[in-house]
Amino acid sequence: SQTIHQWPATLVQPVGSPLSLECTVEGTSNPNLYWYRQAAGRGLQLLFYSVGIGQISSEVPQNLSASRPQDRQFILSSKKLLLSDSGFYLCAWDRGRGGNQPQHFGDGTRLSIL
Amino acid sequence: QKEVEQNSGPLSVPEGAIASLNCTYSDRVSQSFFWYRQYSGKSPELIMSIYSNGDKEDGRFTAQLNKASQYVSLLIRDSQPSDSATYLCAVNRGTSYGKLTFGQGTILTVHP
Numbered sequence: 001s002q003t004i005h006q007w008p009a010t011l012v013q014p015v016g017s018p019l020s021l022e023c024t025v026e027g028t029s030n031p032n033l034y035w036y037r038q039a040a041g042r043g044l045q046l047l048f049y050s051v052g053i054g055q056i057s058s059e060v061p062q063n064l065s066a067s068r069p070q071d072r073q074f075i076l077s078s079k080k081l082l083l084s085d086s087g088f089y090l091c092a093w094d095r096g097r098g099g100n101q102p103q104h105f106g107d108g109t110r111l112s113i114l
Numbered sequence: 115q116k117e118v119e120q121n122s123g124p125l126s127v128p129e130g131a132i133a134s135l136n137c138t139y140s141d142r143v144s145q146s147f148f149w150y151r152q153y154s155g156k157s158p159e160l161i162m163s164i165y166s167n168g169d170k171e172d173g174r175f176t177a178q179l180n181k182a183s184q185y186v187s188l189l190i191r192d193s194q195p196s197d198s199a200t201y202l203c204a205v206n207r208g209t210s211y212g213k214l215t216f217g218q219g220t221i222l223t224v225h226p
Contacts, residue, residue, distance in 0.1 A: 044202070105157040
């Protein structure tokens with residue numbers, strides 16, 4: 001069966017500090033991978049998606065970036081965090097075969113910026 | 115007009131009743147539809163997928179899709195307090211990558 005791991009679960013960072021969140025998927029190959037952010041009481045905002053190694057598409061302009069160094073690894077980064085970067089960050093995957101696949105989410109990282 | 119609209123609620127139903135959650139979408143070429151349940155502080159969990167018009171049943175859950183009306187719903191029979199959560203409707207245009215558009219979610223409270 002497939003599993004998705006996301007870490008850390010919670011993170012408190014000062015404004016201006018760097019960020020690295022990691023996500024890995026097991027039990028499948030060539031998945032599509034996604035990063036979402038959910039602000040408190042708000043819906044899910046798609047930040048990045050990737051259909052393959054090294055292929056990253058950004059949905060919204062921001063000071064975040066994403067990378068996919070391996071097939072089942074997805075990393076969300078920032079060089080300098082802003083207060084507005086606080087939120088619940090979720091990694092998700094789907095089977096990546098022709099669309100129409102449901103996405104499955106990791107447990108998320110709750111990021112607080114001080 | 116939002117791409118995917120849900121009544122934010124809260125929707126309150128007594129234990130044992132049927133909870134009815136509704137979702138409308140604006141993109142007529144949408145091909146797949148999903149319902150996720152999200153407990154407070156947790157990540158969304160897929161509970162139903164539906165791809166063609168009509169009803170799809172899975173245990174106490176029934177998803178209903180009407181593409182002509184651009185409407186998808188979720189019925190929860192014999193609602194339990196453990197069903198209290200936010201329910202997210204998500205729609206996929208069927209592109210090669212599965213870009214989902216989510217509604218804002220409906221908060222459901224099932225009271226004993």
